[in-house]
Amino acid sequence: xxxxEDYKKLVDATALKDKYYEIDERVEEICKEAFKGCDKLEExxxxxxxxxxxxxxxxxxxxLTKLTLPDSVARIDGLxxxxxxxLTxxxLPNSVRLIEVFxxxxxxxLTKLTLPDSxxxxxxxxxxxxxxxxxxTVESGNxxxxxxxxxxxxxxxxxxxxxxxxxNSVIPNSVTSIGDSxxxxxTxLTxxxLPKSVTSIGDSxxxxxTxLTxxxLSNSVxxxxxxxxxxxxxLTKLTLPNILINIWESxxxxxxxLTxxxLPNSVxxxxRYAFxxxTxLTxxxLPNxVRVVEACxxxxxxxLTxxxLPNSVxxxxxxxxxxxxxxxxxxxxxxxxxxxxxxxxxGVNKTNCELIVPEGSVAAYTRAEDWNKFSNIxxxxx
Numbered sequence: 465x466x467x468x469e470d471y472k473k474l475v476d477a478t479a480l481k482d483k484y485y486e487i488d489e490r491v492e493e494i495c496k497e498a499f500k501g502c503d504k505l506e507e508x509x510x511x512x513x514x515x516x517x518x519x520x521x522x523x524x525x526x527x528l529t530k531l532t533l534p535d536s537v538a539r540i541d542g543l544x545x546x547x548x549x550x551l552t553x554x555x556l557p558n559s560v561r562l563i564e565v566f567x568x569x570x571x572x573x574l575t576k577l578t579l580p581d582s583x584x585x586x587x588x589x590x591x592x593x594x595x596x597x598x599x600x601t602v603e604s605g606n607x608x609x610x611x612x613x614x615x616x617x618x619x620x621x622x623x624x625x626x627x628x629x630x631x632n633s634v635i636p637n638s639v640t641s642i643g644d645s646x647x648x649x650x651t652x653l654t655x656x657x658l659p660k661s662v663t664s665i666g667d668s669x670x671x672x673x674t675x676l677t678x679x680x681l682s683n684s685v686x687x688x689x690x691x692x693x694x695x696x697x698x699l700t701k702l703t704l705p706n707i708l709i710n711i712w713e714s715x716x717x718x719x720x721x722l723t724x725x726x727l728p729n730s731v732x733x734x735x736r737y738a739f740x741x742x743t744x745l746t747x748x749x750l751p752n753x754v755r756v757v758e759a760c761x762x763x764x765x766x767x768l769t770x771x772x773l774p775n776s777v778x779x780x781x782x783x784x785x786x787x788x789x790x791x792x793x794x795x796x797x798x799x800x801x802x803x804x805x806x807x808x809x810x811g812v813n814k815t816n817c818e819l820i821v822p823e824g825s826v827a828a829y830t831r832a833e834d835w836n837k838f839s840n841i842x843x844x845x846x
Contacts, residue, residue, distance in 0.1 A: 467491070474498050480505060483527070487511050494521045496541075503527055506550075510534050517544045519564070526550055535559050540567050542587065549573050558582045563590050572596050572649075577630075579618065581605035586618060586627060593649030593672075597630040617646075624661075631675075637661045642669045644689070651675050660684045665692045674698050677721075681705050688715050690735075697721050700744070706730055711738045713758075720744055727751050734761045736781070743767050750774050757784045759805065766790060777802045787811035794838075795820045796829075804834035814838045822846065 466476035471490040477499050486509040487494070496518040499505065507530040514534050519541040522528065529550045535557045542564040545551070551571050555578045556563075565587035568574070572595045581603040591597065600618060602611035610621050615636050618628040620643070626635060627643035631652035635642075637659045644666040647653060654675045660682045667689035670676065676696045681688075683705040693699065695718035702716070706728040713735040716722065723744045727734075729751040736758040739745070742765050749772040750757070759781035762768065768788045775797040782805035785791070791812045796802070799822050814837045821829050823843030829835045 478502065483507065485509070487514075489513065492516070492536075494518060496520055497523070499525055501525075506530065510537075512536060515539075517541060519543050520546070523547055533557050533560070538562070540564065542566050543569065546570055552576075554578070556580055556583070561585070563587060565589055566592065569593055570649075575599070577601065579603065579606065579609060581607070584608050586620075588627075588643070589645040589648065589668075591618075591628045592645045592668075594630075595649045595651045597650070598632055598652075600628065600630055600633075625666075635659055635662070640664070642666055644668060645671065647673055649673075658682060658685070663687070665689055667691055668694070670696060672696070677701075679703070683707055688712060690714055691717065694718055700724070702726070704728055704731075709733070711735055713737055714740070717741055727754075729753055732756070734758060736760055737763070740764055746770070748772070750777065752776055755779070757781060759783055760786060763787060769793065771795070773798060773802070775799065779803045780805060780808050782806040782808070783810065784808050785812065789813070791817050793818045793820070795844075797822070799825050799828075801825070801829050801832035801835050804832070808834050809837070815840070818842070820844055 472492045474491045475495050480502050483506040489511045491511045492513050493516045497520045499522045501524045503526050505525050506527050512534045517540050520543045523543050523546045526549045528548050539562040543566045545568050547570045549572045552573050553576045558580045561584050563586045567590045569592045574594050575596050576599050578601045600616045602609050609618050615634045617626050617633045619626050624640040625643045626639045626646050629647045631650050641664040645668045648668050648671040651674050653673045664687040668691045670693050671691050672695045674697050677698050678701050680703045685705045690712045691714040693716050694714050697720045699719045700721050701724045710733045714737040716739050717737045718741045720743045722742045732753050733756045738761045740760050740763045745765050745768050747770045752774045757780045760783045763783050763786040765788050769790050770793045773796045780802050819838040819841045823845045826843040
């Protein structure tokens with residue numbers, strides 16, 4: 465065990481192999497990575513003068529089950545308890561004011577969480593991948609975070625943003641946005657009702673919520689962030705609001721159970737990887753306002769057999785339909801062949817797949833880059 469000369473800092477304990485350890489009572493700070501990877505440690509006794517737990521201090525202490533923080537602790541830095549999957553309950557003392565990013569990420573055994581009214585700031589993804597979390601209690605005196613209506617969620621009242629939730633969360637009507645990674649990794653979440661007050665959903669907000677089966681977003685939602693519903697593999701049906709303009713990067717990537725997809729006419733752009741790996745999709749019709757399909761947007765949608773592109777599409781990005789190996793029919797309504805990026809249809813059998821285009825545009829498609837690789841191009845009359 466390495467301490468500073470005055471014993472106010474615990475510098476390095478990574479060589480510790482014991483199940484139980486009591487830190488010297490003079491210690492005021494546990495330094496960065498001090499106990500990182502001590503996977504045999506089950507119980508630790510903290511000193512009463514402790515003020516700060518530095519970043520990654522207990523990262524990977526997967527056997528740690530008992531943890532009591534003294535009333536002197538003011539801040540918990542980023543990744544401090546990341547991967548402490550053995551923790552089941554956590555009560556933070558009234559002295560804690562700051563919890564940094566990813567502080568308790570991956571604490572999958574955590575079922576209950578109590579946040580005191582002293583906390584003034586919680587960093588992004590502080591409780592990401594806490595998949596066992598069933599109840600969050602926020603003390604009523606907290607002026608920045610509130611559990612109004614017993615919603616079992618952490619809400620930043622200054623911005624009305626829900627920044628952390630659990631599988632039993634009920635979101636009150638005061639919430640206007642779902643923050644980044646708010647429900648990330650909540651595999652027990654099966655139902656979700658968002659109030660009409662919600663206008664935006666942050667990056668990775670529901671990433672990896674594999675138990676979520678059906679999702680209907682109200683018409684108040686204007687923005688869905690990167691990876692917001694990525695790898696929600698249990699999701700079978702999706703209805704998007706009719707004021708949505710952009711579907712951002714990886715928004716529904718890896719939603720392999722998705723069999724029905726209705727895109728509203730308001731959508732103009734489909735971002736990179738937006739629906740990559742949605743292997744359950746069989747038919748897809750893009751709405752009339754879509755102008756751009758970005759790179760890899762529908763790559764690896766191996767179950768897709770029919771695709772209809774609207775007249776509005778002007779550009780299709782690199783690998784957009786890469787490895788859509790079952791595609792047998794593509795209908796393009798665009799009279800001018802959309803500009804194609806690199807290997808847009810790589811992996812599609814261009815000999816067997818039928819390409820149907822406006823009758824007067826057959827010649828243009830036979831000359832256009834990437835389109836000219838299809839053997840069977842025929843026209844239709846409007």
